[in-house]
Each structure stands twice: as C-alpha cells, then as structure tokens.
Amino acid sequence: MSARPSRPAGFWPLAMVFGLFVLFMYGPMLVIFMLSLQGPEGGLTFPMRGLSLHWFYQLAEGLGVVDIAAALWRSLALGAVVMLCTVLLSVLAGLAFRKRLAGGAVxxxxxxxxLIMPSIIVSLGIGLEFRLIDSGIQSALQWxxxxxxxxxxxxxxGLFSSALGAHLTWTLPFGLLIMFAVFNRFNPAYEEAARDLGAxxxxxxxxxxxxLIAPSVVGIAMFGFTLSWDEIARTSQAIGEVNTLPLELQGLTSTVTTPAIYALGTLTTVVSLLVMGITLALVWLLERRRKARTRASR
Structure with a gap:
C-alpha cells in the first residue's frame, strides 16, 4: 500500500490565508443571518437575545411608511426583465459577431x-438624459x-425605461463577454452537419x-438577474419616483434600529442564493440530458 504523499511546505499557510479570505467574504452574511433570528428584545449587536422569527413577521407587516412588499415585487420584476433582455441581446450579439463585421471592434x-465608468456617473448621465427627454416632450406638447x-x-x-437601461449597462457587458467566449470555442461542424441533413x-x-450553448445561456440569465437584484448605484439617479428593494434597504439603514433590517438583508440574500441554486440545477439537468442524448446516439 503506497504511502500518502506529504503536503508541500506552503500548503498550510496558503490554506490559512484561504480560510481567512472565505471568513472575510461570508462572515458578514452569517452574522446578519444570526442576528435576524433574535427574539423581540434583540438588538443590532451581539450577544443575541432569544431565538425566533419575530423580526421576519414584523418585516411582513411593514417597516413604517416603507412598503417592503411593493419594493420586493418591483425588484423581482425589474430583475426578470433585465435577465430576459441580457440573454436575448447577448445571444444575438454572439451570433452576429461570429462573422467579421465592419466596425465590430468599435x-x-x-x-x-x-464597466470602467463609475456606476454613479452612469446613473447620473442616464437620469439627466431622461430629464432632457422630459423637457423635450413638454416643449413639444406646449408647441x-x-x-x-x-x-x-x-x-x-421609470422602472422599465431609465432603470432598465441603467441595469443593462451593467449586465449586458458580462453577457456579451461570456457569449463571445462560448462562440469562440464553438465547432461549426455541428451546424454544417445539420445543413447537410436538410435543416x-x-x-x-x-x-x-x-x-450546446444552453448551460452558458442559463449562466448569463443568472448573472443578469443577480447583478440587477442588488444594484444600487446605477439605480439611484435613474429610477424616478419609486425604489427597488436595495434602495429601500439602503434608506432604512439610517432609520431602522432593530433587527428587522437584518431580516430584510437575509431575505434579499436568500433570494440571490435561491436563484443561484436554480441555475446550478438547470445546468446540471442540461448537462445530464446532453450526456444521455450522446449515449443514445452511439
């Protein structure tokens, strides 16, 4: 029986650094989750006082004048539309860029x-652009x-005009880069075989x-939704009179002094994790289906 290979000298220091990095990344999420499960006497810091779902029930009843349910549905609706637009535009652009286009690099x-511009500057620019549109429409109506x-x-x-455009400036570049990478490795022989068979x-x-590209499309959909779901800077100046859930959460940090704010943060995190879980499940199912078809064709 062969002896187990020994760890290299730098393994444990690197493992410790990696562990600290993981703790730094996910520790705050765990702390917020724990503090959101306190009892009615709970506060914003440790030690925890009791263990219950009290603050989640209070969150369902509302936090003052803020309509959390309406903000939640606005964020879900905007995220869904951004996801669909990102997938559609990314796939179409990927197909178009497979051929040499005049001015394609530009x-x-x-x-x-x-991606290289400050998010708040993008938001301000979009907000100013739509205010100029408002002025033009009002002048035209007066004339x-x-x-x-x-x-x-x-x-x-509005939610599906300026805010949608602002979010697409953030999600679409990621979708484009992923789709370009996918089609750069795509073998055109599959399409040629389909055309030879009369398709x-x-x-x-x-x-x-x-x-063949379905797993990547699902990944782009996940990027589109999750990036839109928690976006604040690009939304702040471009959404108009309503707010998404992240903007409401940002505003509540200065007014709510109970663990209800942690319950809201936990809710938004759970939604993001749920979307990522659904995405991984879809990718796994698609890959399993592809392998089953490959075995059946042999």
Missing amino acids: LLFIAVAS LGMESARQNYGTAL TPWQGFAHVVLP
Whole structure:
C-alpha cells in the first residue's frame, strides 16, 4: 500500500490565508443571518437575545411608511426583465459577431465601456438624459397647444425605461463577454452537419446550437438577474419616483434600529442564493440530458 504523499511546505499557510479570505467574504452574511433570528428584545449587536422569527413577521407587516412588499415585487420584476433582455441581446450579439463585421471592434468597446465608468456617473448621465427627454416632450406638447396633456405629463424616468437601461449597462457587458467566449470555442461542424441533413438555419439554431450553448445561456440569465437584484448605484439617479428593494434597504439603514433590517438583508440574500441554486440545477439537468442524448446516439 503506497504511502500518502506529504503536503508541500506552503500548503498550510496558503490554506490559512484561504480560510481567512472565505471568513472575510461570508462572515458578514452569517452574522446578519444570526442576528435576524433574535427574539423581540434583540438588538443590532451581539450577544443575541432569544431565538425566533419575530423580526421576519414584523418585516411582513411593514417597516413604517416603507412598503417592503411593493419594493420586493418591483425588484423581482425589474430583475426578470433585465435577465430576459441580457440573454436575448447577448445571444444575438454572439451570433452576429461570429462573422467579421465592419466596425465590430468599435461596437464591442462601446458595449463594455460602461464597466470602467463609475456606476454613479452612469446613473447620473442616464437620469439627466431622461430629464432632457422630459423637457423635450413638454416643449413639444406646449408647441402643439396640448396644455392639458403637458400638465398631466409626469416623467419618462421609470422602472422599465431609465432603470432598465441603467441595469443593462451593467449586465449586458458580462453577457456579451461570456457569449463571445462560448462562440469562440464553438465547432461549426455541428451546424454544417445539420445543413447537410436538410435543416433550415432556424432548425439548426434551435436543435443544434441552442442545446450546446444552453448551460452558458442559463449562466448569463443568472448573472443578469443577480447583478440587477442588488444594484444600487446605477439605480439611484435613474429610477424616478419609486425604489427597488436595495434602495429601500439602503434608506432604512439610517432609520431602522432593530433587527428587522437584518431580516430584510437575509431575505434579499436568500433570494440571490435561491436563484443561484436554480441555475446550478438547470445546468446540471442540461448537462445530464446532453450526456444521455450522446449515449443514445452511439
């Protein structure tokens, strides 16, 4: 029986550094989760006082004038739309960039440029842009003599207009980079075989290309939702009169002095973990289905 190989000299120091890194990354999440489970007498710091779901029940009843349920549904709806737009645009761009495009490099640099700009500057720019649109619409209504419509006009800033655009400046570059990497390694022989068998371009995409890139598409969907779900800086100046859940959470940190704020943080974290769990399950199912088809074809 062969002896177990000894650890190299640097293994334990590196393992300790890695352990400290993991603790630094996930320790705050664990602390917030623990403090959210306190009893009615609980405070914002340790030691814990009791163990219950009291603050989650209070969260369901509402925190003062803040409608947590409405903010939650707004964030879920915006995240879902951002996810769909990110997936659709990323896949279409990946397909388009498989061929040499005039000015393609410039388009790529423009698409990913928002990653290097400060998020708050992007948000301010989008907010100013939509306020200029508001001014233009009001001027046009006044010039057309539609005074009643001008007075009743609100703003173009909104959840699925300016906020959607702001979030796409954050999620779309990641989707594009992932899809470009996927198609860079994609073997076109599969599509050629489908065409030789009489498949139309759409059939080739639906039955050959899409099943092969499906795990990456699911990953882009997860990126799109989770990045939108907890985004604050790009939303703050571009959302208009309503708030998403992260913005409400940020505002409550200065007014709520009970563990209810921790319960809200735990809720948002659970939603993110749930989305990642569903994503991993879908990727596993797709990979298992692909392997089953491969075995059946042999």
